Amino acid sequence: MSTIQGPRPCTDGTRLTAEITECGYRGSAKTVRRFLAPLRAAHRTRPAPxxxxxxxxVTGWLTARPDRLTDVDSHRLADILERSPALNALQGHVRGFAELMTERRGHELPEWMSDVDATGSPALQSFTTGLRRDLDAVTAGLTLEHNSGPVEGHVNRIKMLKRQMYGRANLDLLRKRVIHLE
Incomplete structure (x- = not known):
């Protein structure tokens, strides 16, 4: 009778019917199977995590705006940040830099860099070292409304056209494509 009693009940209807028939059960096997159905459902394996x-x-979650994360992603990020104080500090620095960029507070950049150097990760410290190489230009880029973004976009488009046309046509056709797309 070890299969009937134990940590996990027997859910094999045929085997259980045979065992309880030996003990005097006179009902049908179908009744036993119907009785076992809820037990089988309760003992099914749980889905994998x-x-x-x-x-x-994780990098995408750290750099994304919090309001653009799905509920599932924000909960998973919260679990990760709870387990890792280093990532939690990193997230604070990343969010701080994002606020500097979006709110055009370039004058606060030196304060942010000194905070990162004091408490940040080696990767962020390397980033701040790169920012210090041309601090005036970075500060201007984070402060002023004017930037070279449109010019860089046109240069990128022209280089793409040049790559597409390489060895296929002469300069006249390239010139027509550049002027036509503007």
Whole structure:
């Protein structure tokens, strides 16, 4: 009778019917199967937990605006940040830099960099070292409304056209394509 009593009940209807018939049960096997159906449902294996997020996913969550994260992603990020104080500090620095950029507060950049150097990760410290190489230009880019973005976009488009046309046509056709697209 060890299969009937134990940590996990027997859910094999045929085997259980045979065992209880030996003990004097006179009902049908179908009745036993109907009785066992809820037990089988209760003991089914639980679904596997969600896969561990990749570094790319976590990086995306850290750099994304919090209001653009789905509820599932924000809960998973909160779990990760709860387990890792270093990532929690990193998120604070990343969000701080994002606010500097979006709110055009370039004058606060030196304060942010000194805070990162004091408490930040080696990767962010390397980033601040790069920013210090041309601090005036970075500060101007984070403060002024004017930038070279449109010019860079046109240069990028012209280079793309040049790559597409390489070895296929002469300069006249390239000139027509550049002027036609503007």
């Amino acid at each position: 969600p896969p561990v997020p990749s570094v790319r996913q």
